[in-house]
Every structure is written in structure tokens, then in C-alpha cells.
Amino acid sequence: MAYITNPLVRHSAERDPEALSRHGKDPNAAIVLLAGDLPVLKAGEPGTGLLPASVLNRLPAYQEQVFLGFLQDKPVIATLVAPEAAELFHDDPDFVVENLRAIAVRDLVPAQELGTLAMAKSLLDWHARHRFCANCGAPTKHAQAGFRRDCAACGAQHFPRTDPVVIMLVTRGDKCLLGRQSRFAEKMYSCLAGFLEPGETIEDAVRREVFEEAGVRVGKVRYLASQPWPFPSSIMIGCAGEAETDDIVIDDTELEDARWFTRDDIRRMLDGVHDEFAAPSPIAIAHHLLREWMGS
Structure with missing residues (x-):
């Protein structure tokens, strides 16, 4: 990664x-x-x-x-x-x-x-x-060697933020759920992902995002790995989830397509020899979630 x-x-x-x-x-x-x-x-x-x-x-x-x-x-x-x-x-x-x-x-x-x-x-x-200060709107100034911005008007201190994103490989038996957005490279399908919301656990964010985007209910969730993603400043929280339902209902405002893939599909996608579909780039955590599921 x-x-x-x-x-x-x-x-x-x-x-x-x-x-x-x-x-x-x-x-x-x-x-x-x-x-x-x-x-x-x-x-x-x-x-x-x-x-x-x-x-x-x-x-x-x-x-x-x-x-x-x-x-x-x-x-x-x-x-x-x-x-x-x-x-x-x-x-x-x-x-x-x-x-x-x-x-x-x-x-x-x-x-x-x-x-x-x-x-x-x-x-x-x-x-x-x-x-500018989110509290009062006044200009802020660089502080602590760049790791803080201070507002002289109201005294508020502002710290760099990182936005948590859950990204999950959802499986059911010997198949896994992947989706694609219109901005993706041609043929590429990837793990579903979404921002963690206030007051939400990682596990519940996984379940909510998968149901919202693909209509699939997820039960057990486990954490696997994380990756800084500087576009502009996120932390990708990689998880594995076990699906409890099969039927897919796509939210077409979020996804262009979503489908179940077999292990043979994923093996050929990772090897770059699938005729129809492509895996995410090895730089991305989604690629490694797929490899972990495949045991390689």
C-alpha cells in the first residue's frame, strides 16, 4: 500500500x-x-x-x-x-x-x-x-510550527483534521461484493467505502454504507488495516464484513454498478487477465483487502 x-x-x-x-x-x-x-x-x-x-x-x-x-x-x-x-x-x-x-x-x-x-x-x-476561524470568522494565524492555527479575535485554536473513511470487502461464502463509480478507470471495480459519521462506530458505518449503496445487510465486521489517503486528508479504515443477504439494490447516485464476484473472477482481476473487469491499483488498500481474502 x-x-x-x-x-x-x-x-x-x-x-x-x-x-x-x-x-x-x-x-x-x-x-x-x-x-x-x-x-x-x-x-x-x-x-x-x-x-x-x-x-x-x-x-x-x-x-x-x-x-x-x-x-x-x-x-x-x-x-x-x-x-x-x-x-x-x-x-x-x-x-x-x-x-x-x-x-x-x-x-x-x-x-x-x-x-x-x-x-x-x-x-x-x-x-x-x-x-479563517470556524468559530467567529476572523483570520487565523500559523502556530506551533504549522500544526495549529490560532484565532486572535476569539482565542480559538484549530488543529489539522483527518477524515475517517471505512472501506470494506463484504463477502458471502465464496463471493465478494464490489462496486464502481463513473469516475473509476475503465473496467475497474473496488470495495465499497464511505465516511464515518458523528457518533458512529466503525462497524456500524460499514453496515450503513453497504446497505445505503448496495442494499445488502452486513452482520459481523472486523478491522484489517488502515491507510493514509491524502486526497485531501483521509484515513482509510479497511474492514471485512459478512453479508447476511444476497439481493443488490444500487443507489445510482453513489454507484454506477455493484455485483457479486467469484474467487475466480478476483484471481483473474488481480492478475490483470480478466476480460471484463479490473482490480484496484496496488497502491490502494482495496487491492490488499482483495488479496487478503484470496490468501495471497
């Missing part, structure tokens, strides 16, 4: 509030640079998303910085610049500007860097979307 490994000694809102001001100008710092929501990479085989601090000299300005933590005693600083700044790198063969999903699919950086890039993207996106 992509984005699950992050070797940083992470900073947090409870740690050193002056860390960014102290390390932000360190010439030995590593910079994770995003132009809008697109990471800027050093080209290579593989490349890297940890750029030298000198890259900041190419920029006329930046919008936000966050101190992410340390990597082998080297400070790591996430830096947000305007989307149009990507043009400064497009014609330079030493750099690559690409979206984070494609970076993972194409192995453009080492796997252990993907979690750091995901962390940077989620935090910088949160800053970009939370310039």
Missing part, C-alpha cells in the same frame, strides 16, 4: 512551537515542495521528494511552511507555493512535477518517501483551506 511508511521523527502540536523558525533557514534542511497540490520532485531512478534547501532560492515567494520533523537528524520542511510556480520547473530536466497518485503508481520516489509526501500534502492543504 502507498503512503503507509513515514520514517520521520514527526513533529506535532505538543512539541517545540519555535521549531520552524529555528530550522526553516537551515541550509541542510530537506524541503518537500508543493506547487498547489502537486509535489515537485528531483528527477532520477528513482527520484526524490526531499529537495535541498537551495531550491527555495528559485522561488519568488511561498505561501506556507510546516516543520514536519527530522529524518536522520535533518530537519524536513513542507513548503507550499502557488500552482503557477510549477512552471519554474517544467522545462528543467532535473525536476518532475506530478500528482501524488501518479507518483505512487509510477514509483517516482522510494516507497518510504510516500508517507512523508502524503503528510506534507495533507497539512499544507489544511492550511490553505482554514485561513
Whole structure:
């Protein structure tokens, strides 16, 4: 799975509030640079998303910085610049500007860097979307090295958010339930998923989402694994559920299609040889939920 490994000694809102001001100008710092929501990479085989601090000299300005933590005693600083700044790198063969999903699919950086890039993207996106206080509407200010925003008008403190999403492989005997949305790649079917609602357990969210989207009742639910999903900032909570009913009633506002698949279908989908259907990409937790069910 992509984005699950992050070797940083992470900073947090409870740690050193002056860390960014102290390390932000360190010439030995590593910079994770995003132009809008697109990471800027050093080209290579593989490349890297940890750029030298000198890259900041190419920029006329930046919008936000966050101190992410340390990597082998080297400070790591996430830096947000305007989307149009990507043009400064497009014609330079030493750099690559690409979206984070494609970076993972194409192995453009080492796997252990993907979690750091995901962390940077989620935090910088949160800053970009939370310039004003949700309590009183006044402008907020960067605090705690980027792990908090403070409102001077009402005193409210705002912390980065992560949205929990349940994603579940529902099975009944030797078949499993998958669905597809119109935005999916051609032929691809995946596990059903949905946001956890306030006051709801993970298990009940699984049951509710499956019934709402496909009309199937689910009984026993168990947790399997999780995955950060920085689009913009979710945590995918992977579960297995046991269906109690067979009939599918599709909510066509959520799904284009849903159907039961046999183990033979799933084996061929995972191997990429099915004539009609395709499995989710290996970067996604849905792919690994299917492999777990298949015992591989």
C-alpha cells in the first residue's frame, strides 16, 4: 500500500512551537515542495521528494511552511507555493512535477518517501483551506510550527483534521461484493467505502454504507488495516464484513454498478487477465483487502 511508511521523527502540536523558525533557514534542511497540490520532485531512478534547501532560492515567494520533523537528524520542511510556480520547473530536466497518485503508481520516489509526501500534502492543504476561524470568522494565524492555527479575535485554536473513511470487502461464502463509480478507470471495480459519521462506530458505518449503496445487510465486521489517503486528508479504515443477504439494490447516485464476484473472477482481476473487469491499483488498500481474502 502507498503512503503507509513515514520514517520521520514527526513533529506535532505538543512539541517545540519555535521549531520552524529555528530550522526553516537551515541550509541542510530537506524541503518537500508543493506547487498547489502537486509535489515537485528531483528527477532520477528513482527520484526524490526531499529537495535541498537551495531550491527555495528559485522561488519568488511561498505561501506556507510546516516543520514536519527530522529524518536522520535533518530537519524536513513542507513548503507550499502557488500552482503557477510549477512552471519554474517544467522545462528543467532535473525536476518532475506530478500528482501524488501518479507518483505512487509510477514509483517516482522510494516507497518510504510516500508517507512523508502524503503528510506534507495533507497539512499544507489544511492550511490553505482554514485561513479563517470556524468559530467567529476572523483570520487565523500559523502556530506551533504549522500544526495549529490560532484565532486572535476569539482565542480559538484549530488543529489539522483527518477524515475517517471505512472501506470494506463484504463477502458471502465464496463471493465478494464490489462496486464502481463513473469516475473509476475503465473496467475497474473496488470495495465499497464511505465516511464515518458523528457518533458512529466503525462497524456500524460499514453496515450503513453497504446497505445505503448496495442494499445488502452486513452482520459481523472486523478491522484489517488502515491507510493514509491524502486526497485531501483521509484515513482509510479497511474492514471485512459478512453479508447476511444476497439481493443488490444500487443507489445510482453513489454507484454506477455493484455485483457479486467469484474467487475466480478476483484471481483473474488481480492478475490483470480478466476480460471484463479490473482490480484496484496496488497502491490502494482495496487491492490488499482483495488479496487478503484470496490468501495471497
